[in-house]
Amino acid sequence: MALIPLGLLVFQAQVVLLSRESLAQLRLRCRDLPLCLHALASCAETERSHLCADWGVSRMSRKEYEAATKLFEESLAHNPRLFNAKNNLAVSRALQGEYRLPLVSLSEEERATLLHNVGVIALRRGDT
Numbered sequence: 001m002a003l004i005p006l007g008l009l010v011f012q013a014q015v016v017l018l019s020r021e022s023l024a025q026l027r028l029r030c031r032d033l034p035l036c037l038h039a040l041a042s043c044a045e046t047e048r049s050h051l052c053a054d055w056g057v058s059r060m061s062r063k064e065y066e067a068a069t070k071l072f073e074e075s076l077a078h079n080p081r082l083f084n085a086k087n088n089l090a091v092s093r094a095l096q097g098e099y100r101l102p103l104v105s106l107s108e109e110e111r112a113t114l115l116h117n118v119g120v121i122a123l124r125r126g127d128t
Helices: 020-026 033-043 045-061 065-078 083-095 108-125
Strands: 008-011 014-017
Touching: 045 065, 045 083, 065 083, 083 108
Parallel strands: none
Antiparallel strands: 008 014
C-alpha cells in the first residue's frame, strides 16, 4: 500500500501542499487514484477547480459521462472562467445526447467553440 509523502502531492507537474490537519482527514492510501484526487479536491482550496476538471476528464475517458458532468459543474462553481471545464461540460453532455449548451457565462468566442464541438459530436453520433 503506497502512502503519499507528508504534506505534498504532485499532480500534473503541480505540487499541492497540504496542512497536517488535511492529511489527518484524508488518510491517503492511493490504491484508487481517483478516490485520492477526490479527497484532495475536497481539501486543497486553491487547486480545487483544476483538480475537479482533471478528474472529470478521467471520468469522461472511462465513459462515465454523468459523473464527469457533475465534476465539471463543481469545477465551474469554484472558477466560472475556466474554459476547459466549460468545454468539457458541453462535450460530456453532448456525449449523453444533451446538445443544449450548459447555463454558464460564455463569451461569443467560447460560445462558438462549444457550439462547434457539440455539433461535431451530434454529427458523429448520427443525430442531425
